[in-house]
């Protein structure tokens with residue numbers, strides 16, 4: 379379903395003027411409904427690869443295909459369809475929410491951005507799925523916990539009925555007990571929605587618990 383083909387990415391380090399290679403010849407495929415873990419140490423290129431796959435960052439060379447379509451350079455409607463299909467859950471979910479807006483408004487916006495009509499029942503169903511009370515929607519991001527924000531981000535993503543979630547260390551900023559709740563939730567969601575996951579982590583046990591297979595990245599290369 380999503381395929382990376384010979385992805386290279388380098389950056390020039392501003393302070394030293396040296397070119398550093400962040401990704402070297404990355405090629406892999408994730409099949410529909412498959413959960414794949416991406417494991418590697420800090421600085422190995424996991425987030426860079428995630429951002430390239432999400433079209434948030436361009437690559438120097440190589441191609442990315444989604445459902446058979448080369449999306450490496452698509453724009454306009456095709457890019458919008460891609461963005462709806464592939465949702466991102468980040469390590470710092472609060473950065474996705476406008477601090478001046480209630481959580482309810484942020485969810486509403488998800489429909490507007492993608493030209494979809496507002497569907498309150500769908501929001502209710504997704505809140506149930508992530509075990510959140512609808513009262514929370516009146517609140518602002520600073521009035522809820524980190525775990526609740528991550529659940530809202532999941533609701534926002536799931537409203538769009540994506541095919542793939544790219545999750546970049548989604549629980550690393552949370553307390554241990556909340557981490558466990560979110561991880562169980564992610565497992566349940568996947569079972570119910572038959573979603574594909576690219577789950578970035580540096581926890582081997584967790585990778586094996588949640589995912590069908592594990593990819594290892596070292597210094598920008600998949601092993």
Ligand SMILES: Nc1ncnc2c1ncn2[C@@H]1O[C@H](COP(=O)(O)OP(=O)(O)O)[C@@H](O)[C@H]1O
Nearest residue numbers: 389391400418419420421422423424425426427
């Ligand atoms: N914008 C940037 N400018 C310079 N170096 C960067 C930039 N983004 C990432 N890097 C470097 O690229 C490497 C990979 O980063 P990243 O993909 O964030 O790693 P990971 O997510 O695996 O910890 C790191 O050495 C990081 O310092």
Ligand SMILES: [Mg+2]
Nearest residue numbers: 424425426546
């Ligand atoms: Mg990272």
